[in-house]
Amino acid sequence: MKMICRCSGEVQELRNKLHLPDEVVLEQFAFKDGNRELSREEAARFLEFIRKELEKQ
Numbered sequence: 001m002k003m004i005c006r007c008s009g010e011v012q013e014l015r016n017k018l019h020l021p022d023e024v025v026l027e028q029f030a031f032k033d034g035n036r037e038l039s040r041e042e043a044a045r046f047l048e049f050i051r052k053e054l055e056k057q
Contacts, residue, residue: 031046
């Protein structure tokens, strides 16, 4: 089951799973830019970006 991150609960769930490999996260979440779902490559780059930004905190 994929979830589209829209609400704070889903964002927190995503944050809690960022330690997992990309493939695991991408099986559980779908990422969109407007109405277009990101490709696996784009979503993996997005995950990398999120991880790097969270490391700065």
